[in-house]
Amino acid sequence: MMNEERLNTGTFALGCIGSAYYAALDYTKIRKQSPKFTDPKGPSVRIIEHEDVRRMLMFQKAILEASRALLYSTYYYQDLSHDAADPAEREYYDNMTMIQIPLCKAYISDMAWISTEQAIQCLGGYGFVEEYAPASLARDCKIYSLWEGTNFIQAQDFVGRKSNMQGGEPMKKWVAQIADFVTGKKSPEFAAEFAMM
Numbered sequence: 001m002m003n004e005e006r007l008n009t010g011t012f013a014l015g016c017i018g019s020a021y022y023a024a025l026d027y028t029k030i031r032k033q034s035p036k037f038t039d040p041k042g043p044s045v046r047i048i049e050h051e052d053v054r055r056m057l058m059f060q061k062a063i064l065e066a067s068r069a070l071l072y073s074t075y076y077y078q079d080l081s082h083d084a085a086d087p088a089e090r091e092y093y094d095n096m097t098m099i100q101i102p103l104c105k106a107y108i109s110d111m112a113w114i115s116t117e118q119a120i121q122c123l124g125g126y127g128f129v130e131e132y133a134p135a136s137l138a139r140d141c142k143i144y145s146l147w148e149g150t151n152f153i154q155a156q157d158f159v160g161r162k163s164n165m166q167g168g169e170p171m172k173k174w175v176a177q178i179a180d181f182v183t184g185k186k187s188p189e190f191a192a193e194f195a196m197m
Contacts, residue, residue, distance in 0.1 A: 003101050005148045007074065010104035013112035014067050016141035020112075020119035021060040023133040027123050028053050047122070056118045063115045067108045074100040095170035096177075099162045106154035109144035116141055 028048035035042040036049060047053045074097060081094035119134035120127035127134050145151045163171045186194050 002148065003098075006101050006105035006154075007071070007078075009144050009148050010067070010071055010108040013109040013141055013144040014064075014071060016112045016137045016144075017060070017064050017067055017108070017115045020116040020134045020137045021057070021064050023137075024060065024119035024122035024127075025057060027126070027132075028057065031124075033124075053122055056122050060115045060118050063111045067111060070100065070108065071104055074104050092170075092173070095165070096174060098165070099158075099170060099174050102154040102158040102162065105148060106145070106151040106158075109141070110151055112141040112144060113138065 025048075029046055031047045032044045033047050034044055034050070036045055037051065048057070077093045077096040077100065081090050081097055084090045084093060116134055116138040120138060123132055123134060126132050130136055149157070165171075182194075182197065
């Protein structure tokens with residue numbers, strides 16, 4: 001029951017992230033303010049054309065996509081933990097689900113707070129006004145890091161229990177799965193990025 005609620009909390013927080021991001025994106029496409037930094041005598045441009053606004057929007061989109069992928073993979077593992085024909089496979093996917101649940105709850109709810117703050121910043125002074133979505137979403141999403149076990153408790157669960165369950169074997173498989181995915185995506189176009197990892 002608690003694990004289901006923790007997944008629900010991550011899903012609710014994902015909704016806040018998406019709503020705040022799309023509100024900020026829409027606003028920045030229509031609001032004009034100041035010329036481009038590279039053309040100080042030029043006309044005022046939509047704020048989406050300003051570098052810092054684009055950075056904030058890209059940050060929010062990255063958080064949105066990462067959170068969505070984390071939830072999708074966790075629900076997929078949960079389905080396979082019930083539906084796989086082989087009992088060993090069901091156990092494997094159940095372990096993967098258990099490892100990811102505290103991440104779904106804690107990471108996504110923490111990022112909802114940070115991402116909505118960035119959406120507020122994109123709207124400038126209007127972002128602080130309750131009539132605009134980001135301000136009310138920031139207030140609404142804060143509870144997600146607190147209920148169903150605070151995020152500190154989720155971190156303790158992840159480090160203390162999930163990483164050590166069954167002698168740490170499921171965690172090793174989880175990390176290996178991530179490493180295999182990264183290795184499988186290597187390409188010359190991203191060689192510099194992979195070198196940093």
